[in-house]
Amino acid sequence: MNDGYKLVVDDLQLGYRSKRSGAYNAACRGLNLEIRNNEFVAIVGPSGCGKTTFLSAVAGLQPISGGRMDLSGRPIDGPGLDRSLVFQHASLFPWRTVLGNVEFALQAQRKLDATGRRRARDLLELVGLGGKEDLYPKELSGGMMQRVNLARALVTDPELLLLDEPFAALDAQTREVMQEELMRVWQADEVNEGKTALFITHDVPEAVFLADRVIVFSRGPAHVVESIDVDLPRPRRPELKRSREALAYTDYILDLVMRQATGREPGNDTGKERADDSAAAVTG
Ligand SMILES: Nc1ncnc2c1ncn2[C@@H]1O[C@H](COP(=O)(O)OP(=O)(O)O)[C@@H](O)[C@H]1O
Ligand SMILES: [Mg+2]
CATH class of the missing domain: 3.40.50.300 (P-loop containing nucleotide triphosphate hydrolases)
Known part of the structure; x- marks a missing residue:
């Protein structure tokens, strides 16, 4: 093909x-x-x-x-x-929780069923935000926001992930951590299957x-x-x-x-x- x-x-x-x-x-x-x-x-x-x-x-x-x-x-x-897009600034909905922001991507695609909800939680776990589901964006650091951003982009299971300088606004140490986290997530079986970035x-x-x-x-x-x-x-x-x-x-x-x-x-x-x-x- x-x-x-x-x-x-x-x-x-x-x-x-x-x-x-x-x-x-x-x-x-x-x-x-x-x-x-x-x-x-x-x-x-x-x-x-x-x-x-x-x-x-x-x-x-x-x-x-x-x-x-x-x-x-x-x-x-x-x-x-x-396709899913990840920008430099996460632009999360301030009135939604971490989980609510990730679930919103599914809602927008009418995919927010039991499987979708589980996937949202699993992805938050995968990006290192397990236990932080109920926090609001104002309670998050820049690195945490980009983790939510990444989970939100992946939850809809896109074929092509488009990332535009997603870590450019982070401090040098957080950026290094996020690069490693992205590789870990990217290389995880539940994500990598059929994905292009x-x-x-x-x-x-x-x-x-x-x-x-x-x-x-x-x-x-x-x-x-x-x-x-x-x-x-x-x-x-x-x-x-x-x-x-x-x-x-x-x-x-x-x-x-x-x-x-x-x-x-x-x-x-x-x-x-x-x-x-x-x-x-x-x-x-
Ligand atoms: N909305 C816009 N309207 C007009 N010109 C734009 C707009 N966005 C970008 N440009 C111009 O297009 C060129 C490429 O910009 P851009 O794609 O943002 O570059 P990069 O992402 O490589 O820094 C630049 O000359 C920029 O000024
Ligand atoms: Mg640019």
Whole structure:
């Protein structure tokens, strides 16, 4: 079935039209990539290059200006129950408990039956929130909120999990813990079956630690500069991050990203508006 690919992106163009001037600004141009079933793929690239725009398009929230994008062999033409999104900020309902927030995802899909309720509790247990079901969001730390966010995204059993810098707002230690937690959850049998993940980050060591493959986007409008298979053993354990192999991948990929960010490498743009973007890339 569709050659084992979950997602096929072919010559994709994405962009924004200014309401005021009507001018079109490209965010992705000539973007080609393929994501295999069950793959965990991380996307890295300079700040503002079009990563979020791309992920939104995969989620069906961003109109496609050109080219095509097939999910499990069918063109993406809007949001669907087969995809879940995890953003940097959890945006939980403050008036619902932890369990209520996770159950809401099921309710929205009319799947809140006895099995769904059990799955919600099981997933909260799995993400380390067993016993915290009745707390409210204001009682949670940032890390705990992202755990709820992850449980909420997984409870509907999506085929494709889309994560946009989910740990970027966390402090460094919590981020490390959450990376390990995500790997533990991802590698758990009840989750992993039939799942594919697309994880956006600007943190290259994070990408290397998590992913089967890291795709480097060019500076905007984004296209794929290189795809790197991360040949590190699974299950991924924390100590792997400091291994010579992981550090070598990180160095190699960081260099690719920095070339894009600083404009030392030709992109597919004219170079005029690059100075601003490069400055943003280095600070962002
Ligand atoms: N809602 C929007 N309206 C207009 N332009 C946007 C909007 N969102 C993003 N952009 C522009 O699209 C480009 C890509 O942005 P984005 O996808 O957010 O980049 P990244 O996630 O890689 O940092 C940027 O030039 C940004 O200014
Ligand atoms: Mg972004």
